[in-house]
Amino acid sequence: MNKPRLYSGMQPSADSLQIGNYIGALMQWRTLQDENEAFFSVVDLHALTQPNSPSELRQKTRRTAAQYIAAGIEPSRSTLYVQSHVPAHAELAWILSTITGFGEAGRMTQFKDKSSRYGADATNVGLFTYPVLMAADILLYQTDLVPVGDDQKQHIELTRDLAERFNSRFGETFTMPRPVIQKETARIYDLQNPTSKMSKSAESDAGVLWLLDDPKATAKKIMRAVTDDEGSVRYDREAKPGVSNLLVIYSALTGREMGSIEDEYAGRGYGDFKKGLAEVVVGEFEPVRTRALELLDDPAELDRALGVNAERAAAVADRTLADVYDKMGLLRRV
Ligand code: AMP
Ligand code: TRP
Numbered sequence: 001m002n003k004p005r006l007y008s009g010m011q012p013s014a015d016s017l018q019i020g021n022y023i024g025a026l027m028q029w030r031t032l033q034d035e036n037e038a039f040f041s042v043v044d045l046h047a048l049t050q051p052n053s054p055s056e057l058r059q060k061t062r063r064t065a066a067q068y069i070a071a072g073i074e075p076s077r078s079t080l081y082v083q084s085h086v087p088a089h090a091e092l093a094w095i096l097s098t099i100t101g102f103g104e105a106g107r108m109t110q111f112k113d114k115s116s117r118y119g120a121d122a123t124n125v126g127l128f129t130y131p132v133l134m135a136a137d138i139l140l141y142q143t144d145l146v147p148v149g150d151d152q153k154q155h156i157e158l159t160r161d162l163a164e165r166f167n168s169r170f171g172e173t174f175t176m177p178r179p180v181i182q183k184e185t186a187r188i189y190d191l192q193n194p195t196s197k198m199s200k201s202a203e204s205d206a207g208v209l210w211l212l213d214d215p216k217a218t219a220k221k222i223m224r225a226v227t228d229d230e231g232s233v234r235y236d237r238e239a240k241p242g243v244s245n246l247l248v249i250y251s252a253l254t255g256r257e258m259g260s261i262e263d264e265y266a267g268r269g270y271g272d273f274k275k276g277l278a279e280v281v282v283g284e285f286e287p288v289r290t291r292a293l294e295l296l297d298d299p300a301e302l303d304r305a306l307g308v309n310a311e312r313a314a315a316v317a318d319r320t321l322a323d324v325y326d327k328m329g330l331l332r333r334v
Helices: 019-035 054-070 088-097 102-106 109-118 125-140 150-170 215-223 241-254 258-264 270-297 299-328
Strands: 005-010 037-042 079-082 145-148 178-181
Touching (some): 005 019, 005 125, 019 037, 019 054, 019 145, 019 241, 054 299, 079 299, 088 125, 088 299, 102 109, 102 125, 109 125, 125 150, 125 299, 215 270, 241 258, 241 270, 270 299
Parallel strands (some): 005 037, 005 145, 037 079, 145 178
16 A cells, blocks of 8 residues: 555546547556556546536536546546545645745746736636646645646646645645656647647647547548658658657557557558558547447446545545644634
8 A cells, every 4th residue: 555646637628538638648547557546537626717618517527537437547446536526625725825926826837828818807817726726636645646748847846836835834744746747759749730739629620539539530530630742651750740640649559669660661651551540549449439438328327436436535635634724723623
C-alpha cells in the first residue's frame, strides 16, 4: 500500500474524446495505474467555466467516465469519479483562494489567453480561479505525481507554490506534487491542420478523430488527412508535419519504432500508408467504442460505479480537508 499517489483529470467538454486524449492521456493513465495508487476525475466543476446546457453537461460527464473505463481505467483498482460528487474540492478551493495572490492568479497564461479571447465581460470569475480549484483537486489526495500536457505545467507550479505556502504558514499538511509532463511523441495534431494541436473544441471536426465515431468516418478522415507532395513516408516534424503526425499515431498505437514503420512503407504511396493507419486506428478504437456504448446503455449501473468510487475518493479528501480546517483555526463542529 505504499505506492505513489497519482492524480489526473479531464473536463467533460465533448460527447466523445479525441485521439489526442486517448494517446496523450488515457493510454498513459492506463499504464500508470499499475505502479501507482491512482485517482482519475471527470472535472465537471471546471467545465462550468464554459457555458453548458445542463442536460448536455450531464451527458458529457457520463460519456467521459464511460470512455475512461472503456479505455482500460479500472474502477475496481483506480479511483475514477466525478469531481462534483466530492464536495471537499469546492471547499478546499475556497480555502486556497485565500492564500493565492490576485496577481499570481492573473499571471496564468491559460487565463490570460481565454480572457483576452472572450473579453472581460464574457470572462467569469471561475475562469480566474480555475487553477486554484485544480490545486485543490491535487492537494486533497496528498498526490505525488500529476500526469498532464505541458499547457498545464504552470498550474502545477502554482499548486506547488500554494502547498509550500500553506505548509510553511500552518504546518506540514500537503504532499508536494510533481508534474509528469507528456512526451512530445504523445502530442497529436489536427489531421487537416497538422501544426495545431488536435482538440475537442476545434472549429472544424474534419481533422479530429473521435473515439466514439463510426469506424467508416474515422477511416475517411485518415484517408483525407493533409500530407505533402514528397510522397515518402518519413518522419520530419518541421518539413513534413502531416505525415509525421500520422507516423506518431501509428507508432503510439502499435508500440512500433518509427523507423520500422518507415521501412514497411518505403517506396509505397501515402494511400497505402493511410490505409494501413486507418486499420490500426479503427482496430484500436473499435473495442473501446463498443465497450463505452455498452456502459452508456446502462446509465444506472455506471452511476452506481461512480458513486462507489466517489465514496472512496471522499474518504481520502475529507481527511485532508479536516486537517486543513483545524490547522487554519476554523472552529470544529461538535
Ligand atoms: P483537454 O481535452 O484539452 O481537456 O485535455 C485532456 C487531456 O488530454 C490532457 O491530459 C491533455 O494533455 C490531453 N490531450 C488533449 N489534446 C491532446 C493532443 N492533441 N495530443 C496529446 N494529448 C492531448
Ligand atoms: N486543467 C486540466 C486540463 O485542462 C484538467 C484538470 C483539472 C486536472 N484538475 C486536474 C489535471 C488535476 C490534473 C490534475 O487538462
